[in-house]
Amino acid sequence: MCQDCRVSPRPYGGVTADRRRAGRRAALLEAALDLLGTEGVQGTSLRAVCARAGLNPRYFYESYADLDALLADVHDRIVTEVADAAAQGVAAAGPDADLRTTVRSAAMAALDLGRADPRKVRVVLIEAAASPVLRARRQAARRRYTRLVIDYARQFYDIPPAAGARMHFAATMLVAGWGENLIAWLDGEFDTTPSALADMFADAAEALATHAADRARPT
Numbered sequence: 001m002c003q004d005c006r007v008s009p010r011p012y013g014g015v016t017a018d019r020r021r022a023g024r025r026a027a028l029l030e031a032a033l034d035l036l037g038t039e040g041v042q043g044t045s046l047r048a049v050c051a052r053a054g055l056n057p058r059y060f061y062e063s064y065a066d067l068d069a070l071l072a073d074v075h076d077r078i079v080t081e082v083a084d085a086a087a088q089g090v091a092a093a094g095p096d097a098d099l100r101t102t103v104r105s106a107a108m109a110a111l112d113l114g115r116a117d118p119r120k121v122r123v124v125l126i127e128a129a130a131s132p133v134l135r136a137r138r139q140a141a142r143r144r145y146t147r148l149v150i151d152y153a154r155q156f157y158d159i160p161p162a163a164g165a166r167m168h169f170a171a172t173m174l175v176a177g178w179g180e181n182l183i184a185w186l187d188g189e190f191d192t193t194p195s196a197l198a199d200m201f202a203d204a205a206e207a208l209a210t211h212a213a214d215r216a217r218p219t
Contacts, residue, residue, distance in 0.1 A: 025063040027053040032074045037119020041130045044071065068133040075134050078120045079141040083148065085109040090152070099156045099209060104202035107178075111194045114182075125183050142179075146171045149205075157213035170212035174205055 015023075031052035035044040046067045050057045064070045089109030093102045114121040128138035149171040153159065159167060178201055184190060185197060192200075 021062060024053070024055055024059050027055060028060065028063060028070060029074060029077070032070050033119055033123065036071065036074060036123045036127050037117075038122075040122075041071075041127050041134070071131065072133055072137055075123060075128060075137045075141075078124050079137070079144065081113060081120070082110050082124070083144065085113045086148070099153075100202045100206040102152070102156075103205040104198050107198040107201045108194070111198060115194065118186075121182070121186065125179055125186075142172070142175055145175045149174055153209050153213070157209065159213055163212075163215075166212055166215060170208050174208055177204070 028049060031049045032044060035048055035052060039048075044067075046060060047057065049067070049070065050060055060070075064073070086106040086109055089106035090102055092109070093105035097105070123134075124138065124141065128134040146168065150167050153167060153171070181197075181201075185192065
């Protein structure tokens with residue numbers, strides 16, 4: 001069975017077994033990203049991934065139990081990249097920035113990541129909905145981003161703990177709406193620049209957060 005194949009631990013051509021293994025894993029990740037981001041879930045089979053990576057299929061199982069595990073890894077790495085980019089955008093805005101400025105900076109950082117590699121946008125926003133495994137990861141990512149939005153909102157507003165449900169509702173609307181509008185924008189449903197899109201998102205975030213915070217305060 002391929003799962004039982006063993007790779008020699010000896011150095012080959014001056015490269016250690018661990019480095020060779022890491023290189024093969026990176027090749028599988030890049031191949032899966034390229035297939036998912038260009039041909040979609042239907043075109044991303046184990047055989048196609050190995051062919052795109054230039055690897056014998058027996059090497060696949062030294063890194064992943066099955067194709068689903070690889071696709072989940074690709075998706076989760078992108079989600080982490082987006083979260084890290086947004087966090088860098090928040091940091092770039094500075095500690096004294098207001099909510100709108102902070103959100104806009106985070107949105108631009110995330111948009112820059114997507115513009116640099118549109119395949120990643122397609123994987124997390126479009127293809128994830130077409131795969132049961134990725135659909136579950138997409139939901140987990142939505143929950144992760146929702147928690148981040150709530151955490152940031154609490155930095156700007158005095159929100160009582162009892163208002164958790166209201167804030168969660170507002171944050172979920174914001175995160176889901178951002179994703180759906182990105183898809184619509186990429187599909188050409190409306191024409192605007194990335195900068196203007198970040199402005200729209202920042203305006204919506206400020207309005208929604210302010211309204212939710214006002215309603216959450218005891219009267």
